Amino acid sequence: MRVFPRKRLFILLIGIIILVGLIGYSLQDRENETIVEQFVKDTVGWAQNLVHTPVDYVTGIFENIDDIKNTYEENKILRENIAEYKSLQYEVQELKEENEELRNTIDKTESIRDYNPVQATVISRSPERWIEQVTINKGSQDGVEENMAVITADGMIGKVESESKFTSSVKLLTGFDQFNRISAKVSREGDDDVIGMIEGYDQETNQLMFRVVEESDFDLEEGELVLSSGMGGVFPAGLPIGEVKEVKPDEYGLTRTAFVEPVADMYDINNVIVVERQGPDNDASGESEEAES
Template identity: 30%
Template sequence: MIPVQRRRLLSLLLVLSIVVLMSLTARERERLTWLEEQAVELLSSVQRSFSLAAGRVERAVDDLSGLARAQAENAVLRHRLELLPPLEHQLQDLRAENNRLRQLLGFSETRPFPTVAARVVARNPDNWFSYAVLDKGARAGIERNMPVVTPEGLAGRVVRTSANTATILFLLDRDSGVAVGIYRSVPGAEAPVLKAFGVVLGQGEHGAVLRLRVFAHDAQIEPGDRVVTSGLGGVFPPGLLVGEVRQVETDAYDLVVEAEVMPAVDFDRITEVLVVIDPVAGPPP
């Protein structure tokens, strides 16, 4: 049995060690320690199997509830099927026309960013941070600071990797910041017009909105403006959709224009993402 005084001293030492550990790991690190890497791999593989099982259960429940709906849809689809042959002819004609027009305009096939597709195997279990663990890591070519996108827009960036996992920090996290440009569609203009440059900051998961800060008191920002990465921060390539301005406010000293931005990505429903492994390659001009 440990004497009370010695136990108290040990507890105090433990608390102090944890505080020191916290301050040492408060900044982003290039590499994980071997022990951390092993623990993350093990934890992620356990969560991966359970999340796969949970996904199957969810799908089974969906299948059962969708059975009745499927019968009704079946009747509608049968009817539509009868109309399919003439539509197929129409589609072929349209395809051919599209190809001709593309050639005429000199359009090339869109060249997407080189990406790696990954599945989300775990989400932050708390109500403070906003991150997810992916089922692919350094072995798949994923590195720290690579942008993470979904078909809707920018989701976040990779903050650390182990051999088979990667942790991504979502835009919603308070540690997240993105340099952006604010664009507006103007009637008559060929392309959206750049109105200002700013920074989008995360505010935590519960609000599910982002904070836009523009350091120019005369910036003309309106609800409905599109917020797109500017590429100025060096981490994210330009041209990725971040969201749309919802509400504009000016600060008490009239120095900074702030706005609420509705993210393009629905963070509640992310199950798969694309990690941009070569942001320099860039989107098509």
């Protein structure tokens, strides 16, 4: 019973001595490794590489997924920021245009102090009659009456066709026909003004028709400005109407008709001024533009 434990203790001590010797031997500075060391290192390296490669691959997949997700979120945020920026940009642009239009309208109001200007805003426009009529937010309680001239900062756009207490309908120049006429002129130095009538709107050329009623020694020229003459007793004088684009004589050569492009943008109307002519003949009630002929 005592011999067996001693043998085991002796074998254990011999094993420890051999292990320490091997460790000491392996720690020595040697140029060449033993075959066993090389085999162990190669085996361990191969096993590490075998495990590391799929682990790296799987890790890379998850990292790519995270990168894609982060990129998607960043792109989403950027798109929202860009959309918000564009919205702000459009809003700023609209505010700039509106402020400029309002400033021009105020300037135009100051330039027609001899008349009664009523500033108004377009509140509705029918798609079916887009180039014929608009509705404004001023009516009879604001002094608006039928046949009053309506202008923007650029020039004349039409006349009041009908009014209620709080709103009014404005007939645009582009909706005029042979029954809606405006006494007009091309102003020149001295007594060389060319007098005529705006007699409707030509749908084919998208231009007003200005018929000369008082012949002048001077021909109309392209680019000349046509103004309201005030001779009809309804509209004030000097309201810009349009520019001459082309002049054509009638078939007998007795009269000339000029095609006039409106100076105001008839497709983009927001702020307007209703103009009441002052003076002893300022009573426009019951008087139509046909009477200006």
